[in-house]
Amino acid sequence: MLRALHKFPGLIAALLIVIMTLSGAVLSVLPAVEVVQAPAQSDPTLTVATLADRIAITYPGVEQIRRAPSGQITAFYFDAGQPGAVVIDPATGVGVANYEPSAFKRWMTNLHRSLFLDDAGRLAAAAGAASLLVLSISGLMLTARRVGGWRRFFSRLRGPLMGRLHVEVARVTVIGLLFSSATALFMTASTFDLLPQGSSPVFPTKVSGQTGAEPGTMALLRDTPVETLREFTFPYPDDPTDVFMLKTNTGEGYLDQGTGETLIWADAGPSQRFIETIYMLHTGQGMAWLGVVLGLMALGAPFMAATGVILWVQARRARPRIKGNVATGQADTILLVGSEGGSTWGFAATLHDALTQAGHKAHAASMSQFVPSRYGRAERVIVLAATYGEGAAPASAKGFLDRLATLPKAPEMPLAVLGFGDSKFSEFCAYAVDVTRMAAEKGWEQMLPMATIDRQSPQEFARWGRDLGNALGQPLELSHSAAIPRSHTLTLISRRDYGAEMQTPAAILRFAIPKVGHWARFKGRALGRFSSGDLLGIIPEGSHVPRFYSLASGRADGFIEICVSRHPGGLCSGQLLDLAVGDKVQGFIRQNPDFRPVRGRKPVILIGAGTGIGPLAGFARANNSGRPMHLYFGARHPDSDLFYEREMKNWQKERKLTSVTNAFSRTSSRTYVQDALRADAERIAKLISEGAQVLVCGGRDMAAGVTDALSDILAPAGLTPATLKAEGRYVEDTY
Incomplete structure (x- = not known):
């Protein structure tokens, strides 16, 4: 709502x-x-009586004096029957410029x-x-x-x-x-x-009938500072029934033009002051x-x-259109979706379509729109929940757990929870687990045990669909094809190979940025902006599921660069490492804004192993300001796997890298990057105490070892990696 x-x-x-x-x-x-242009009033004791006398001497036919909130004083007068208006210097009563209202x-x-x-x-x-x-x-x-x-x-x-x-x-x-x-x-x-x-004072009915009083003789005007003036209006010439009228920021009233006495005065009321x-x-x-x-x-x-x-257009594009989405109160099945990037909505659309074809009336909505009181005809609730970051709620699920916790009792219709995530991460489907646990605590009946979908697997989704069909008492086939973002043809322009000596093939691959016309760029069909740390999605032949590689370059570098190592049985890595210069692949950019150095001049500690060096090298390449950056890099052997060896030396000369510390696990010293951290514990603790940010990229096992090492290093200072993560000073990009 x-x-x-x-x-x-x-x-x-x-x-x-x-x-x-x-x-x-x-x-x-x-x-x-107007304040800048208005003539300055240097005398704070100047009164309306003195000002009016000065202006009347210079402009005998003066009709009205106005003071704007900016301090500008304007006199309106008649001279030989012709109206005029002039901006007044209050110190002399003489006009300094003709007053002309701004047409603009x-x-x-x-x-x-x-x-x-x-x-x-x-x-x-x-x-x-x-x-x-x-x-x-x-x-x-x-x-x-x-x-x-x-x-x-x-x-x-x-x-x-x-x-x-x-x-x-x-x-x-x-x-x-x-x-x-x-x-x-x-x-x-x-x-x-x-x-x-508010009420204005009524025009006086009894006046002296005399004329000729000078403003300087009137007590009220002598007691009124010019700083409070709004308007001072002179009586109409030769009309003894007319009067002087004074408006200030405290009230307004009338003065007799013959005696100078105050006839009527009304202070500004609360409503008038409020409106002003x-x-x-x-x-x-x-x-x-x-x-x-x-x-x-x-x-x-x-x-x-x-x-x-x-953002609305992007969300519309990312979220598939769900056909036949019935009203909440008419649905027998409620699908609640928790998604961050939009992919979970694709699975929801497939499930919604299958349920509709099976004769059900389904309503799909965000988990943040969870309102059980509106599910008047619902027979079941199915939650499809992704996980954001380290167990947090995804964008479309904000507030779900809070609403569930405040329910006086559990909904009457049973629940099924399906989690989406990547099993390589320690917080695999953690948010879905939290939903399931709280539902159990509330006593919410579950029609199926919680299930998970690893890396958007269509096969696992189909198996879960058959289990759901069994619970419904009817066959249910879920055939899901993930929606692939618009891809671009990328041409390989160079490659550097590594790992042959250790029988672990790897390479730095550099692709050209596709060129598109202005019209295509305007329509959003260009590759788009990207920075080191963002992700390049590659769609391997024979698969509809993209693989993602951290970028080692930004758009300003003029090329797209990634580091790739061959994985046993890896479909995409194998195809990439078989590319020759001039060959082409299909790819697209996915933003990863959390993984990059925060702005500022505070130090940055870069920690990586293997092909995890990619984005860290990109950060160093882009460090044109000479910000302190300290790189800790783990590889197998210096003769085989030392990615960016030549660049690292140049970046140190150019002050883009302050220091480089390498650790090699296949040499006689046999050290890992976490060992290098422990050996340099004093400097690392000092850098972090100075506000340094830590960026870690590489395998999960390496990242776990780095966390353990930093926990020991930071313990004497009362800090933990978890504390730094909460402050945005410890960020991981692991695989």
Whole structure:
């Protein structure tokens, strides 16, 4: 519900919000410009009486004096029957420039307030402000949910770059957007007289009938500082029934033009003060610095509108369309999907289609939309849950466990849980395990024991489908073909071979970046941007399941580079190592934004073994700023497996690598990379105490040994690898 509340107003009102916020940003800067241009008032004791006398001497036909929130004073007068307006220097009462209202400001104001459509436009602008308010509030709540609570609101984000940019800008600008949208709604309500306006003093009916009093003789004007002035209006010439009128930021009243006495005075009431405060907060008038701040924050809205639309399009492309998805209350089977990258939705679509063909009415939704009270006709709930990172909930499952925990009792319909993951990782299907455990604690009946799908195996999914069919009492065949992202033809342009002496073939393979035309690039058909640490997906011949290799290069390097070693029976590694220069393969990029050095100048410790050197070499290659980087690399033998040997020497000369420490497991010393870490424990502990980040790439066994070694190294300082992981200072990319 919260996601829908955030998504649909944004998509529908995106263009309107962009127009309103851009025009508002321009208008919010104008008060600061007026402050700079206004003649300075150096005397804080200057009163309205003195100012009015000075202006009346220079402009005998003065009709009104106005002071803008910026401090600019303008006099309106008649001279020989011709009207005039001039900007006044308060120190002399003399005009310094003719006053000409800004046509640009008027045009921009009409666009911002009403879209040039009068009352209908004002209502449309109010709708835009309401949408922005809803988006700001729902965005705040979604961000808090994403990072794990309000206390971690400004914690480090994970996930694809576009999503992180969307949230980062929102976290900085949301306060300003809340102010702007809420105050805009108040101002619209005031325009349509929906708010109490307060009472103005009634024009006096009894006056002296005399004329000729000078402003300088009037006590009220002598007691009123110019800094509080809004308007001072002179009586109409030769009309003894007219009066002086004074408006300040504390109230307004009338003065007799013959005696100078105050006839009526009314202090500004609470409602008037409130409305004026809202006006100041929205426009920045009277507080120019606030206007500049709000204007800068308003620029976040167009950026978030653009990134929001892009994220919506990306999500639509990643998530397959589920045909015949019946309404929640009409379904006999509820499919709840927890997915991070979208692949689990593909399995859900296959299951939904099979259930529909078997005569069931199925409804598929995100796990975050779990509301058992709406499942009026449901006979079963099936959860398909991936795992994010080290056992965390994937994007579309946020909040599921919290909702399950707060249920007063378990749902009446039985549950089946299917986990998706990679068994090479220690947290294999950990989130699905958590779901199953909590369901059991709540007493939720399970129609099937929890099952797992390893590396998106269609065969395991089909076997589970047959078990599900048996539980349903009818055959159920699940034939799933994974949706492959748009791939590109990659041409091998060079290779360097390693491992022959140790009978462990490996190579550094370099591919050319495919060239596409501007139109194809505009339509999103280019390979896209990539950095070292991202993943290259290769689709081997005879398979529909891609294999992923960490990139050792970024787009700025002008090529695509990976390190590959031959695995026994490995379909993809074998095909890659059989490539000759000029041969082609099909591949695509998958972002991996969490695995890369964080920005800054703090040290980086790179730890890898075997082909895990790939992304670490890429990080060093891109270290043009000379940031301290220390590489610990494990290989079998220096004569056989020392990847990037020549480059490492050059990178040290260029200060891209501060130090390189190698460990070889097939030499007489027989050491592993974790042994090299222990031997250098003092320096590593010092680097980490200085804020160093640790990046580990390689096999799971190597990574486990590195964790053990660092646990021992950090123990005296009261730190652990787990602590560093929570801070984003210990990141692994293992296989």
